[in-house]
Amino acid sequence: VIGVVIGKTDVRSFPDRKNIGTERYTFSFTIRDSPTYFINVQSWGREEYIRSLSESFRVGDCVTIENPLIQSKEAEREEKFNPVTPSGYKLLLSENHSVVRTSSCYDTDTRLLSLLHLPVKDPQDYYSLGDIVANGQSLHGRVLNVLAAVMAVSE
Numbered sequence: 001v002i003g004v005v006i007g008k009t010d011v012r013s014f015p016d017r018k019n020i021g022t023e024r025y026t027f028s029f030t031i032r033d034s035p036t037y038f039i040n041v042q043s044w045g046r047e048e049y050i051r052s053l054s055e056s057f058r059v060g061d062c063v064t065i066e067n068p069l070i071q072s073k074e075a076e077r078e079e080k081f082n083p084v085t086p087s088g089y090k091l092l093l094s095e096n097h098s099v100v101r102t103s104s105c106y107d108t109d110t111r112l113l114s115l116l117h118l119p120v121k122d123p124q125d126y127y128s129l130g131d132i133v134a135n136g137q138s139l140h141g142r143v144l145n146v147l148a149a150v151m152a153v154s155e
Helices: 047-055 111-115 129-134
Strands: 002-008 012-015 023-032 038-045 062-066 069-072 089-093 099-103
Touching: 002 038, 002 111, 023 047, 038 047
Parallel strands: 038 089
Antiparallel strands: 002 023, 002 062, 012 023, 023 038, 062 099, 069 089
């Protein structure tokens, strides 16, 4: 699978239930290879492997993923922590079988660069900031998708 990384989580650790006293590490990222299709990728393993893999690329890089395991996703559980994707599947990376290689999008396919700036939600499924200000009371307690631009960043 070849795609551009459009999102990425930080490395996290969890107690290993099989080996008491040790921890398992994980991080996930989302890749996109067309305007319509994108998929979440998750990796679990030893700290050294996960940290090295996580540091090997960033959002905006093109990656080639070889030999991932394809799994059905558990929508309710997984979409709390990852972007909602149009696929019923996710990719799982294994330290022993999978390979992730980075390359320049210019070398791979310049069309992938344009995918980095496309929203992952339906354009009809957003509220503008003006709508929220005008209808704030009726929207209280609801989960909303907001499409906005950052105008400034400061301390």
